[in-house]
Amino acid sequence: MRYFTMGLIVMFMTAGPLGRSAGAGGSVGLTIYAYIPHCPLTASGQTPKTGMIAVSRDLHAKGWGFGRRVAISGLGEFVIADLMHARHARSIDIVFQSHDRAVWFGRQKRAVELLAQTGDRPARGGPGARSPGKAPGRQLAFAPE
Numbered sequence: 374m375r376y377f378t379m380g381l382i383v384m385f386m387t388a389g390p391l392g393r394s395a396g397a398g399g400s401v402g403l404t405i406y407a408y409i410p411h412c413p414l415t416a417s418g419q420t421p422k423t424g425m426i427a428v429s430r431d432l433h434a435k436g437w438g439f440g441r442r443v444a445i446s447g448l449g450e451f452v453i454a455d456l457m458h459a460r461h462a463r464s465i466d467i468v469f470q471s472h473d474r475a476v477w478f479g480r481q482k483r484a485v486e487l488l489a490q491t492g493d494r495p496a497r498g499g500p501g502a503r504s505p506g507k508a509p510g511r512q513l514a515f516a517p518e
Contacts, residue, residue, distance in 0.1 A: 407475030408466030427455035
């Protein structure tokens with residue numbers, strides 16, 4: 374009985390909020406920053422544009438990979454296309470094209486949901502890209518410019 378109780382304590386201590394909701398369908402509170410592209414390519418090899426986000430490396434390691442879509446409460450749907458610096462944890466950067474809009478957005482805490490994948494392959498194309506013969510589903514709702 375003693376070992377069983379200790380096992381339960383260890384299990385609950387290691388399963389934090391990120392562990393419970395890192396998969397699709399769960400919502401987790403994250404810090405959202407503004408991101409102004411300074412490089413011509415993201416870590417996924419794409420040109421940064423509106424509708425893309427960068428995720429912290431801890432989220433990326435938990436399955437928040439390139440091409441996956443996330444829904445940010447009050448802002449809409451975005452595509453993961455870049456990684457943040459290693460010093461950030463539990464964070465997301467939203468791409469903005471102007472410095473003024475990025476400053477206006479600032480830093481916010483919001484609920485973020487990793488959306489389920491539609492297939493085994495990652496999404497192709499940019500934000501809002503549609504697969505031929507399929508219904509459009511949710512569209513990107515946030516246009517900062």
